[in-house]
Amino acid sequence: MSLYWRIFLLNAAVLVAAVSLLLGPVTVSTPVLFGEAVVLLGGLAAMLIANAVLLRVGLAPLDRLTRAMTSVDLLRPGGRTRVEGPGEVAELTTSFNAMLGRLEAERATSSARALSAQEAERRRIAQELHDEVGQTLTAVLLQLKHAADRTPAPLREELRQVQETTRTSLDEIRRIARRLRPGVLEELGLHSALRALTTEFTTVSLSVRHFIAPGLPELDEATELVVYRVAQEALTNAARHAGASNVEVHLSDRSAGAVRLLVRDDGAGIRLAAEGAGVQGMRERALLIGADLAIGGGPHGGTDVRLDVPTGRAGESRR
Structure with missing residues (x-):
């Protein structure tokens, strides 16, 4: 049954019950007696409460779908609305989820071309x-x-x-x-490029150290470029905006061959300001390789930038 007919029939049932009471045991005098007024006002209140409850139950799936629509962020894909409710609402939710999937795919494709x-x-x-x-x-x-x-x-x-x-x-x-153009990345690989990057950002007021675990899985060229650009942007933010004095760059084997990049600084930490173009660029690059990017506070203050590259992007161990 469609949502229109469900709401119509529920309201019709309430009105039919009210008319039946008026034609049956409930009567109204002229002028209206106090007892009759109490009965009529009580019946009106019951009708309004019944309508409010029925509409709330019937339209609840639409409210959830509306909240999901307002919270969609294509830079954080994967979120879907649970399909529930009557047929029309379920079809609308299914269509919305399908549309969201197409938008995420198109966003990934356009971002890949742009980058x-x-x-x-x-x-x-x-x-x-x-x-x-x-x-x-x-x-x-x-x-x-x-x-x-x-x-x-x-x-x-x-x-x-x-x-x-x-x-x-x-x-x-x-x-x-x-x-x-990080020539060292193309010529010597990611490990040497990260070492050179930490050396480049090291100044009198900023100490940058690297910690690269041995025997890491080998990544393809596109993934190495993403890891390098994320590290570069994180170091740039730490040097220019965070007011950090110490930064650590970790590259390690997280689990089952997955590679984790961690850039940790001791700066001012995450503020309430909206994400800038640099952070959005990091998120877009992470989406291109199916990686998970997380930016948050460090264990002792400052900021942690974590990039987890899934196992599917890794190959044999680097020799």
């Missing part, structure tokens, strides 16, 4: 920085050195300072190019 294009653009920019800007600055350094060697002593020191400034700019461009 692939982003990585390609990063490689192109890094290559241009290295080949064009880097070579130009190298040529400028050589010309400055040649000019400084032939310049009178009063101007030589100024040219030396310009040389140092140019050399510093060249080092900064090379550092940016390495962040855009």
Whole structure:
């Protein structure tokens, strides 16, 4: 029976019962006596309560479905609404779950294309920085050195300072190019890339240490890139926003061949602010490889960023 007919028949039953009472034992005088008014008001209250209860029971599945719709987050997939209620409501819930599945699949596909294009653009920019800007600055350094060697002593020191400034700019461009395109990841693998990343972020005010367990399962290239980018973003957040002084990067074998990346800092911790583009980017990358990303407070304060790569993404042990 459809929801419309269920509600209609339930209300009709209440009204028929009220009319039957009026035509039977219940009578109304003119003017209305006190006892009759009490009976009528009691009957009206009973009718309203009966309607409220029946509508609440009949529409409860729709309320649950509405709450599920308002809490949907495609970056946290897997949540589904329990199919229950009368036929139409059950069909609506089933259709909503199917639509949610299609949206999650489409989101994953579009995110994969977008991140692939982003990585390609990063490689192109890094290559241009290295080949064009880097070579130009190298040529400028050589010309400055040649000019400084032939310049009178009063101007030589100024040219030396310009040389140092140019050399510093060249080092900064090379550092940016390495962040855009992690060549060490492609050439030496994830372990060496994480070690280089911790060294790069280590400064006078920030100590970054790595702990990489031996004999970890080997991951494919796409998974290694995701793990590297998540670690890079977590370290960037710790250095720029958390005010941390110590950061640890752990890569370990969680269980049954699954790999866990843990970035733990001693900074200000998680605040109530909404997640930024960096955290959302980490979640999108985790979805691409079916990994589980969790961001929360550490055991002694600060922030823990955990990425668990499932066993299906792992192969044979790295030698």
